[in-house]
Amino acid sequence: MGIFNNKQPLGATTVYVSILSSVGGMIFGYDTGQISDMVLMRDFKYRFADIRTNCINGHCEEYEFSNVREGLIVSLLSIGTLSGALLGAPVADYLGRRMAMSLEAALFTVGLIVQIATQFSWEQFAVGRLIAGLGIGALSAVIPVYVSECVVPNFRGSAVACYQLCITFGILLAYCFCYGTRPLDSDASWRIIVGLGIALALILGVGVWFLPESPRWLMKNDKVEQAKRSLQRVRGAKSDFDKAVVEHDFLEIAAKVKLEQQTESSFWKSWVECFIGQPGKKKLVYRTALGVFLQTFNQLTGANYFFYYGATIFQSVGIEDSYITQIVLGAVNFFCTLWGLWILERFGRRKPMIFGGIWQFGDQLDPRPTPSRPEGNPASGKVMILSACLFIASFASTYGPGTWIVTGETFPLSHRARQASIATASNWVWNFLIGFFSPFITSAISFRYGYVFSGCNLCLAAVMYFFLYETAGLSLEAVDEMYSTKGLKPWRSSQWVPSGFINRRDVMEASKIETFHIEHMDGNDERRFSTADGDQSSQTPSESNKKMDV
Template sequence: MALFHVQGVPVGYVAVMLALIASMGGFIFGYDTGQISDILLMDDFLLRFAQCETPGDVSTCQFSTVREGLIVALLSIGTLVGALCGAPTADFLGRRLAMQIECLIFSVGVIIQITSTTSWAQLAVGRLISGLGVGALSAAVPMYQAETAPPQIRGAMTATYQLFITLGILVAYCISIGTRHIPGAGSWRTVIGIGFIWPAVLAVGIQFMPESPRWLAAHGHIAKAERAIAVTRGLSASAAANDYIIKREVEEIRQSVEYEKTVRSGWIDCFRPNHKILYRTLLGMSLQSLQQLTGANYFFYYGATIFQSVGIADSFVTQIILGGVNFGCTFGGLYVMERFGRRGPLILGGIWQSAWLFVFASAGTAQNPSQHEGIGDLMIVSACLFILGFATTWAPGIWILIGETFPTATRAKQGALATASNWLWNFLLAFFTPFITRDIGFRYGYIFASCNLLGAVVVYLFLYESSGISLEMVDQMYNDPTCKPWTSSTWAPAGYENRKDLQAQIRAAEMNKPLTAKDVEDTRVETHSNGSGTYHGEETEAEKRI
């Protein structure tokens, strides 16, 4: 039975559970990202792994720039390798089994970390191995969600991955503030050890979810693919057999798979210019790189240290405030990405984020924030407003696009390349940030502000609007020579006047009734009034039914 309807199309409870369970991969990512910022300041952790002038006196202990950078950043090297390995693994084993194996790899890394005693290198290697699992999951989960979600809620479902990243960061902050006064190694080992829970939930829960229908179809299981689609729609097998929407989606997938059998799908094929494959590979890599260059992880990795330097008495509390803003605003991101598409929010988000980073950097540069309480407060407010913009636009939006921009044949590999770009910049920023901030201080914010403006320009000039249409239609759109990125929001396949016409026809077909003459006229009026849209010079399906 359908749980609810979107645009007249049924959505089952399995689709919702699928989004939540698969997004535990994002929770693992967020938890591992959030925990290290506070752990670096815990007394026992400093005594064991930092360099102390007087043994046993924590006030004389501090990390060298290189050691701190490696402890934080080696996770990102693991995730980079994991993202690249995750693509062939997901293609060979299937999306679900691949995720289960990746959860096991992450858990091995946790074991290595919590058994560390005085060797910071062992701890860093544990983070490296955990990173392999996190990176592979970051490639597999958004792809699985995009391939399995009904198109009408694909944006919100894929955005739950980012929502769970923010939840993981917030939970890590809260657990850290609760364990920091535990005597001995329990303060930091508890935070890391709790990390066993999250991969267990994902590994067990994903077993009860359907496999990706596109992966099933690509491996010759068309009937199973149809059942997987029916389950996410909340329909029985008998009802699905006569359902127009499901039959059309299955046929689209079947035709796409048949076509892609004639298309090479190796790594090198991700860089071939035909069918805009190279274009989309470079676009995905650029967007993932620019997501890192927004500067968000500057706050998430080093937030406690940053706010300690601006004179905040308890930087742990400030981290929780930032984490709460990040998590709460991501709910808004789910709505924004479904309601307003992908391009507009990303462009406006880049401009908004840039503005507040300019404020942050200017305030910290103009006066010493540790000596001027008002400056410190302004920097915290500007950081929160930056996070608000990031959480509602660039944070969920980029992960959505990675799942829906590429064709099926090379989707896993292109998604892996894009995600690996994210992790490469993640590593570079995590490792070099201590060196950079030591030399230029809060002026670092100017660099991130400029990168946010660059991101807005890249989205305007190169990204196509992919909301509200199937993955197969997205591929058609990128290959339509008459469609440009700035006109793509109204594009629709041949037989439809524009995207609203397409969605209206789908809704009418699902409700088993034709569009009225008024529906068609309303669509025409809107199309001609804004001067855009795709006109195919032929009678549409809606007109034929009237």
């Protein structure tokens, strides 16, 4: 698969890990997509809106939300996700990746129940979204880490990008379901939509127990034999040859974990080290800053801005139904993310993300009509539709999924969960800021708001070129080694390979164990391995076990 193809064992369990874990992304996308349509439903506005006109005996002709109340209902989810993202790291490190995901899915369910149970209290509904956000934020921190720690390098990009794919699919599902319930002139129009989210939480919360625990987490917690079985299960190793490949990877992980444990810091100190660094750990602060930048600009690209102005785009060509508007844009977002899985495996991480930033910069500076400059006639509106779709297509196939891939594979094991939490927390901060303040900003500066996002996209492309290292085709241990290589520049990182290899096609390849056979000598198995650089080693099972018990 892709330019960094290899022949490692890839079992069905690996696919299950990536798909089922990414239901957490679908939960986030579904909850995000539903609220934009629910605030338009008449019964929802009747119960919670604060602007009422022509009222007689408690019944009014019009119900509308003020900017403040609508902003709080929509954006309090992001406050919850911010807190959840920061809590996700210690929970995942202490309880394990699977237990953390299961509990966070349960917390999300509690938030939905609080929303469904409200009658006329918008505060209760907003608090329910806050609680649901805690679960979503924690899931966003642990899922990319869990998937990255489980799957092989040649499939890791696609596996982690499934999280972003499921976010877009969740948004699309929410749009379609809202379109289906909008004819209901009762509270069922929005209660059904909220309640359907419980099904997704149940799938993740229960289904994750049918998946193996992260072998790297098991190894870090001195569960050596469980870690080995987990790795074999994830890789689908059945033949002796496959098991030999897995054993090689297992020993590499074990050695790295042992090294990390020798320099491991206390709980609070490890958080501080994400910002001030750790002796002997190269580019630790650098990687924290890079993760924060990536997740921040996931919001500052302006992708959500296009969705915000979707109704304006389609109204200009005579389509007044904003529900259809969102379904069309949501479909473009989903299918282009699906295409992005192939792009980010075929061309690596750096090139697509640099290209995406440049394309999005040019699209928002284009003198043609855009969502920030509606012309009000059908001809211009058609061009605006094309412009919006091209922008979303670029983001969805490059930077959107690329953000989550790099977040999952950049950080060292010792600080991985904490740095991922810090990075994703920055995403939710800007998610809240943009969601809450956009109506006020657009009313003040109108179309010029689009220029702000355009400049952010140009900045994005520059930072990706000068600071992002190419991680495609490398094991997580090799990624850590690459970042620790003195004098290596990011724009030359695509050519970097671990010592003993010629190019990345050889890295983690099954052929690096060129000969493998089991000989029965005096009742003991003797295993011989020939590595890519020609060195051979021989060990009995007892010796192998000693090496693994690190």
